[in-house]
Amino acid sequence: MSGHKAHRELAPKVLNFYVITISTSRYEKLIKKEPVVDESGDLIKEKIISSGHKLIGYDLVSDNKIKILKAFISAIDNPEVDVIVSSGGTGYSKSDMTVEVIRGILDREVEGFGQVFRYLSYQEEAVKSAAYLSKATAGIVNDKVIYILPGSPDAVKLALEKLILPEVSHLVFIARSK
Amino acid sequence: MSGHKAHRELAPKVLNFYVITISTSRYEKLIKKEPVVDESGDLIKEKIISSGHKLIGYDLVSDNKIKILKAFISAIDNPEVDVIVSSGGTGYSKSDMTVEVIRGILDREVEGFGQVFRYLSYQEEAVKSAAYLSKATAGIVNDKVIYILPGSPDAVKLALEKLILPEVSHLVFIARSK
Amino acid sequence: MSGHKAHRELAPKVLNFYVITISTSRYEKLIKKEPVVDESGDLIKEKIISSGHKLIGYDLVSDNKIKILKAFISAIDNPEVDVIVSSGGTGYSKSDMTVEVIRGILDREVEGFGQVFRYLSYQEEAVKSAAYLSKATAGIVNDKVIYILPGSPDAVKLALEKLILPEVSHLVFIARSK
Amino acid sequence: MSGHKAHRELAPKVLNFYVITISTSRYEKLIKKEPVVDESGDLIKEKIISSGHKLIGYDLVSDNKIKILKAFISAIDNPEVDVIVSSGGTGYSKSDMTVEVIRGILDREVEGFGQVFRYLSYQEEAVKSAAYLSKATAGIVNDKVIYILPGSPDAVKLALEKLILPEVSHLVFIARSK
Amino acid sequence: MSGHKAHRELAPKVLNFYVITISTSRYEKLIKKEPVVDESGDLIKEKIISSGHKLIGYDLVSDNKIKILKAFISAIDNPEVDVIVSSGGTGYSKSDMTVEVIRGILDREVEGFGQVFRYLSYQEEAVKSAAYLSKATAGIVNDKVIYILPGSPDAVKLALEKLILPEVSHLVFIARSK
Amino acid sequence: MSGHKAHRELAPKVLNFYVITISTSRYEKLIKKEPVVDESGDLIKEKIISSGHKLIGYDLVSDNKIKILKAFISAIDNPEVDVIVSSGGTGYSKSDMTVEVIRGILDREVEGFGQVFRYLSYQEEAVKSAAYLSKATAGIVNDKVIYILPGSPDAVKLALEKLILPEVSHLVFIARSK
């Protein structure tokens, strides 16, 4: 598939990432000035940096429609940001709403991302059938690429290693092209 | 993925199932008081019971919008019911409409279920590429979980063994949680 | 899965295909009367014919909403046509719009096609994670089956060999049945 | 407009109505066996009968998605019913959901009904600008006509006198015609 | 409202119209080479010409999804065409589908057109409450303006005199502007 | 209509308004530090204050998806704000996008507002048929009421005097109630 190879060569090699964690429990600790451990957020940051990209922003918000929108809009409005990766709020409890909220503002949804991610999750022994319990997805707004991941560190690790880091420069290149 | 494991431990172990078969040919036999063989319906019931859950209702309806809605609404309105599993009407002939009709009343669609189910169906030698000919899906209404399966016994067997029975307690637990 | 087998036996064996290539660069060459190489279009035609079906029409259009609609509507309106296969315009650059445009006129989308196609693409060493960058899909209009494929020859080859040719007679049979 | 006149002459003169009141407060009284005054429901029944049509069913339900669906589906499934008129649940408080719920099952929405109704409401001195606070609408399911009215007696009176009773035979005739 | 006045002065004074009649009964006469009277089509043409615009095309099609699409797409693809006016297929019988079909290809729907048209229809003594039985609407595709009117000559006359002819140059100007 | 009257008496009498002007031309003047005349914005502020409500914020943004979202989200996230009134970006030129963008984040759209507003605009001699050229609408997010008005001072005056100021306390009361 020479088209993909050619694109990958032209694509920007170093991208600026913005990381958003959506977690009411962690946000409440933050507000109370208690120590907050954001394992998935930390893992995303670490993976981004160790793969040669830059981390230029981070936000932690509760599972609240307006707070989620505010965090994403602020990142999208930042001209330095190339890619946004969020974790949390992609499941089926009543408070999970990240996907529904952000879908309302996407220019285009990358519908295949969630599908391939769920296929790969199913291959993991510790996940198997639980793979179908996440709405993880991706999309494009304003020439920026957004990945909306589950809150679990294992899910975040899988998505970054197998799908995001190998393809993100390529997708940013495509999203920006006419 | 400790989150999934923790949830699974908290989840209800014995659930009450309601089974709905959508099949015009079988329904017409029923009306004419001819013997009706509902192989897929029987298989669903058997799998539910042998896995330790309870069967508390069963309905057989034709491929008719209002009859389908009536059967599902009656099951959803029953406070004893935890899970609804239907079979039939998920294909692409003009009479197949179960998915379209029930989508109109879901609170949330579990979009990953159909995707992982089609991936697993593709792995079956007897199905292979025919896997893409079903719209099988799942969803949540009123804290109850609904699985909409194809009419073929093999499809029903696969969905129950690999996706529904391993995860349904977990999903009911999530659907009910805040 | 005897149902699938029975259907396959009843289904029409020889189908009439219409091939549409969506590619602004190729279209511009055509307009300037420069030689046009349409590798994917040629591959689709070849695969169709070598599998015993008939090619009864071909069109090459640019990535333009009205030109794309015109080409598809003209093929759908042709009573001889059973199946339409297009390539191109399924990616995420701003000019890619084949899927969005044709979705607006489908009677039913075969949502599983794109999902299984992306799973199969992921298995290809040369594609891997790039599998999630295509919106390839399928649908039914007026009892005709439409496949909307990416522009790359490898993608087209995979879709035809693994998903379209093994199942298209079956799907045409279903689409026409009550 | 001779077309409208011709249709009106062919249309059925006596129709069977089913009336549904959606009101949590009245439903709770009913449950407690306290006396229930359903002024709007009574007014609808009276108007229907005094205009020569027949009332063949009545239901009172709370503002609850499944109870609302159940009442409507039961009326739609009754082959004797030609027209369903509901009152209540069309406003903008959090419990108002009749329109959203029933929209999910309509075959076609009669989008002009709510628009003309709001225009007529605006002409009423006691309503004026409050006219825009209702989502009142109409639709067609299974060849039956459904009117979804606000809970206020004045709104119900206006809708019946000016829009429903003069046109309902005509619309039933159209809904049933090919 | 000086903005509207200023726009009206800058707007093109002479526009090229394409007229489409959707009527199965008239189309069948045409096919049988019987004389066809298309009163509404004739009225639209007459009004366009007497108001100083040009008529550059006309088509008569049956109430058939693909034939309707073909007629509109052909007009939209014609670079000479500024405005398309159709009549027929906006009601609630099963064969009425013009609005649903064309909505699928609009860039933007002019949602206020149908609303104001239904208000004006209600003012007509011969229409009154029948005003709510039409889905008449308008929209923009490819910088061209489309009006989808009912099949009755009175409705067509009202729409042209009160809403289309006074505003169409203005709307074409807006649709083309950045 | 005693229900409306009762609500009006219970409703909050003094509300906090946030005003947003969407206008690329004015925004560019602001950026260049040229004097900016925002006639519609000023008129909204004046009407709000002279009717006894409070103005607690104002923003001027260009016709840009992300800037529009940012201004609205910031106002919605402010716990002091009860009502947001915007002007601009509701027409049919390519840059007009306020309605489309904000619709993506509304909890519920008040669909009747735009309809009654267009009816009232039609009554104005200086507007007449131009009334159908605006997408003005209203909605509810997070218990706050949002009005999205056209950019013309006459339109803004009409909407405030006839529809917003007489009803806004009532609608805020309803939006907040269970």
Ligand SMILES: [Mg+2]
């Ligand atoms: Mg969470």
Ligand SMILES: [Mg+2]
């Ligand atoms: Mg069946």
Ligand SMILES: [Mg+2]
């Ligand atoms: Mg291309």
Ligand SMILES: [Mg+2]
């Ligand atoms: Mg007709």
